[in-house]
Structures are given as structure tokens and as C-alpha cells.
Amino acid sequence: MESFGTFGLIAIIVVLFFLFLYYVPVVMWFSALVTGVRISLLQLILMRIRKVPPSAIVRAMIEAHKAGLHDVKRDELEAHYLAGGHIERVVHALVSASKANIDLSFKMATAIDLAGRDVFEAVQMSVNPKVIDTPPVSAVAKDGIQLIAKARVTVRANIKQLVGGAGEDTVLARVGEGIVSSIGSAASHKSVLENPDSISKLVLNKGLDAGTAFEILSIDIADIDIGKNIGAELMMDQAEADKNIAQAKAEERRAMAVALEQEMKAKAQEARAKVIEAEAEVPLAMAEAFRNGNLGIMDYVKYKNIEADTAMRESLSKQTPGNKSKKDKDDKIS
Template structure:
């Protein structure tokens, strides 16, 4: 029975020891510590335990440290760990530092970490400093002074400016500035043929304006890849202006016609009103003459003279109307 108990205790001790070893090797990256020592990186095991306690994945820091040490970079584990805790990509920053060191580009760790935390790909920036990038713009339209539209497409060769990566504008700003320069250069040309004959005039003019100021790039060259003729904007504008002038003239003529019609209608109404007054006045004449006869203001002979004068007047009017009708027939 004692043998059995001791055997059980020994088995339990072995199991507990195995569990402790598993926990130890799981919590403490012993193999990673051995790899660091083999690579010549002096690192304390308690430093790795502290990383675990600070919720830092040790491999994300130690492996880049080994890589930097082998490349001859002076980088400390505290720098890498602080960058990891700030949310940066430690491995990418170390790769960028190694690439810059190989290319003789000055890139301190603080600047590389700042570029990475700013959201830019620091490794791509270093690679672009060594191997410039070509940015192609879409067709940009400009109108020369003779009214002809000219379309130009440019290829912009840029190199990353490490010093201005933090806070510098991106590719969209470079394309917008180059497009503005192309439009301005075409617009200042007297003749569109000059632009077609000398497309390098656009690139020289645009390149001399220093469009890369305030951006994260350095413009090396601007090459005009294609130039094409568009519409005759001047003729289109003149046609539209003539059409607008015609519409304005028609509107004014219609306004004058409406006013003339209104005036004619007003005159007709006035004439009708005067005719009505005349008819009314004529209707009062017999009554007035009757009243004058009754009151003795006029005599019978006076009345007969008036009738004779009226008859003579009607006869003359009749003869005049007949003469006018004969003249029209002839």
C-alpha cells in the first residue's frame, strides 16, 4: 500500500512538473530567448516576461530586433516595444530602416516610426526614394486663346521625400497641381498649333512652378505623353451667344408687338367711345330743335334752312363716295 501511494505521489509530481514546464514555456518564450542569444542579441529572460505582462507579443519585437542587429542598425528593444504599443508595424519599420541603410539614405528610427504611425507605408516610401514612381494623369483639357480645346496627358516621375512624408500632401495633390499647370499653360498660348508643335513647352512651364512644395514627393520630370485636339470652344460659345441674342431680340420684338396691339385696342376703344358720344349727341339734336321751336328760339324758316343744309351735305357726301368708288374701279 505504501508503494502504491508513493507511486501515485511520484506520478502526480511528474504531471505537475510537466504542467509547470508547459506553462513556463508557454508564458516565457524560452526558445525565442535562445534564438536571440544565438544571434548575438543580449536579452534578459525577465524582459520577455515583462513583455508578456504588458501584453506585448515578444516575437513581434524580438524578431525585428534580431533582424536589425544582423543588419548593423543601432536599435534598442525599448524603441521597438514602444512603437508596438503605439500601434505601429515594427517589422515594416525595421525593413524600411534596413533598406534605407543599404541605400545610404538617412532615416532615423524616430522618423521612420513617425511615418508609420502617420498611416504611410514607410517601406514603400524608401523604395520609392530608390526607385522613382511614375504617375499618369488622365486627359486634361485646356482652351487656347484661339478658342480651340487641347487635351493633354502627362506622366509625372516622382520620388518620395522622406523629410516631408509626415504632413506632406499625397499623389492626388500632385496630379491636381500638374493639371492646373497644364490648363494654365494651354490657356496662355496664343495658338493651339504652338502647343501641338512644342508639347515640351507645357512640361517646362509646369515643372518651373515648383508644384511639389508641401507634398511628400519630389517631382523629377513631367513628360507629355499625348496631345489631342478637342472641340472649337470659341465657335461653340459664339454660336450660343448668337442664339441667346436672337432669343433676346425675339422677346423684345414680341414685347413691342404686344404693346402695339394693346395701344391699338386702346385707340379702338377710345374711338368707339367717341362714336357713342357722337351718336348720343346727335340723338339730342332733334329734341333740342323741338324744344327751340316750342320756346320760339327758332322759326320755321330757320328749321327749313337747317334741313336744306343737311340735305345738301348728304348729297355732297353721296357724290364724293361715288367718285371714290369709280376711282378705285379704274
């Protein structure tokens, strides 16, 4: 029992020792003291209570102190960490900006970091400009020939515009718009192929980097390819559309003519029916005349003879010239 009690006591002492080292970071306090950073042991303990990692704060202060950045304060680092910022990126950016003679204050750096941008990468881009390749941009010259251009845009980060400035996508969109405008204003695609630098000059003069987080240093046309003959295709499409319209109008006129023909046939059938109806009244009228004594039997005979003579004349008039000549031969023979 005594050995168990001794073992338990030792375990409690070890646990208390580690808890003491956790809440009282003596090692970090000593390293800060050695490097010349003034921070009290009480402040490190309060950082643990405020759930701020003392190691990150101490490392950032040591790095800033060694780089000669004496305006970096512990309270400001803690406030930036509690606001969700990256204190290591901020201190790295401040050190890089100081070495490159770039005017970057701690307040500006923390604002850029809290805005969601990588402030350290922005400082590096200010020292070493970045080259952005644009996607293929299609444009049509005034002669109707399509050109497909690719450009390389060299940009440098504009530290003062990183907060609230437009991003890389806006720069690419503006450059593409400038390329389309430049090619579209050219009288011939040949002039664009002969002088591709005219596109770069025209686009650069438009000040496309205004309101963005970048400064455009140069725009170089990497490649220009000839695409389709858009003008000819549009003329062909227009001619095909005109032909279809003309065919539709002709079909409409034909349908109207067919409808008119059918209407005339219907009117002719209607008139023929009226004639047949009138002819059917003749026998009835004759019978009524017989009954009333207005028509005699001799009058009826004369009517039939006239009708027979008329039928004979009509049959003779319908004979062909060949039949008539044969009849004349028969008459001569007889």
C-alpha cells in the same frame, strides 16, 4: 481511481508545462542568444505581462542586429508597438535605407509609421521612383481650340517631407493646373502640338513638389488630342443670346404698338359715342324750340330740305367712276 488520479496529475503537469513555455519563452531567448542579441529571460516574461508579443520584438532585434543597426533598442520597439506602430515595417525600412545609403533614423521611421504612411514603401520609392499617370486634362489655347493632354509624372519619395507633406493627389492637382496654365498661355494650339515638351519645361520650373512628400523627377506628355472649338461655340452661344434679346425687345415693341392701337380705338369709340349723344340732343332741342315758339313750321321744312340736299350730295360723292360714266351715258341718251 488510482489510474484516474494519475491521468489528472499528468494533465495538470502538461498544462503547467505549456503555461511555463508561454510565459517563459525559452526558445526565443535561446535564438536571440545564439544570434548575438542580448535580451534576458525576465524581459521576455515582462513582455508577456505587458501584452507585447516577444516573438515580434525578438525577430525585429535579430534583423536589425544582423544588418548592423545597433541603435535599435528593445525599449523603443516596445514603445512603438504599444503606440500602435508596425515594428516589422520600421525595421524593414531601416535595413533597406541602410543598404541604399539613405539617411533614415529610427525616430524618423517611427514618426512616419505613426503618421499613417508605409515607411517601407516610401524607402522603396526613394530607391525605385514611381510613375504616376495623370487623368486627361482639358485646356483651351488662345485661339479657342481645346486640347486634352495626358502626362506621366515620375516622382521619388522625399523622406524628410513624409511627415506633414502633401500626398499624391496634391501632386496630380498641381501638375494638372500647370498643364492648363501652359496650354492657356499658348497663342495657338498648333505651337503646343509642335512642341509638347514646352509644357513639361514650364510645369517643372514652377516647383510643384514644394511642401509635398515627393520629389518630381520628370514630367512627360504622353498624349495630346484636339477637342472642341470652344471659341467658335462661345461665339455661337453669344450670337444666339443676342438674337433672343433682340427678339424679346422687338416683341416688347410690338406689344406696346398693339396696346397703343387698342387705346386709340377705344378713344375713337369714346368720341363716336359723344357725337351720337350730341346728335340725340338735336330732336329734343327742336321740340323745345317748337314749344317755346322759337321755331316755326316753315323753318322746320327748310331744315328738312337742307338735310335732304346734303344727303343727296353725299350719296352722289360716294358713287364710283364706273357709275358716274354710266349716268353720263344715260343723260346723253335722254
